[in-house]
Amino acid sequence: MQLTDTGRIFFERCERIAQERDEAIALIGEQGEPQGDLRVTCSTAMDERFVAPIIRRFTMPHPKLNITIDLSNRIVDLVAEGYDLAVRTGHVADPRLGARRVASRTLFTCAAPGYLARMPKPEKVSDLAKHECIVGTNTVWHFKRGDKAFHHNPKGRFRCNSGHAVIEACIADFGICQLPDFYILPHLKQGMVELVLEDQQPEDEAIWAVYPQRRHLLPKIRQVVECLATDLAASMS
Incomplete structure (x- = not known):
């Protein structure tokens, strides 16, 4: 039996809901261990040289966490396309998104x-x-x-x-x-x-960790953003 496109989308959404349930349970637990799928998008240059190594190191001690990194120079719609996190430069204007400055570049x-x-x-x-x-x-x-x-x-x-x-x-x-x-x-x-x-020379350009507002308290989002804020500027210097 093969799912139709509609059935596949429905199944993937149900999987996502189940993961979010587990993450919500982890959120109220004492440890709040990162788990489930973490989908990240970033420009090719930033990710290959700086972001991917940081996220890889972050992932290693968390066996319940699965990472997918999409290298793309386009501005991805995080909410519509189901991404958890983007690392990008420029102004963050979308009211559906939260952002934290994690580094800057000249x-x-x-x-x-x-x-x-x-x-x-x-x-x-x-x-x-x-x-x-x-x-x-x-x-x-x-x-x-x-x-x-x-x-x-x-x-x-x-x-x-x-x-x-x-x-x-x-x-x-x-x-x-x-x-x-x-x-x-x-x-x-x-x-x-x-x-x-x-x-x-222009002013330094901010680099942001950007995430859907409704997901920013999940352990996997909160902790990976903290990791980027700690390590990204140092790795780029």
Whole structure:
């Protein structure tokens, strides 16, 4: 016998309800052990390098906890798609969601010495219009001088949703890019890239652990968020 799509959805929902019952019982117990399924979504770069190792270490001492991590650069609807937790940047505007700031990241703008040898170094944000810009997942670049914020819509011949590919194109003299610190700093230390517009660097960008409001008291959510708040900033430094 094979379930129809409707039957499968109903069965999965019943399983979820049973898990939530067990979690509710754990919540009022003395220990509140994390258990059941924990579905997490995060951007590819953040998760592979930082989030997945932290969640893996968190999971190991909890044999009743099952983890699924979805790597995606899209903004997932946690409530509609049945996710427990997201790690994301930017502003959290959905009233159905709770959020806790667990870390921050710095955005740098840079270019390779070879590119800057043939093109004048930009002195102001408007100068970027004359340059080849390498575009990643952020299609708007942010800057700040004093109390005034600026933005730039980068244009260029190379676009990719992989930060690794963007920084490699930058190192290859393809143009200017703006990326989080963990992509740029290793190459900056080796002299493979140089900062541009460093006096107009934007404010640090918050990284949030985001979860459906109704689930934030469950032990598995509460404890993994606490773990991220403790370990993520240190692992990114």
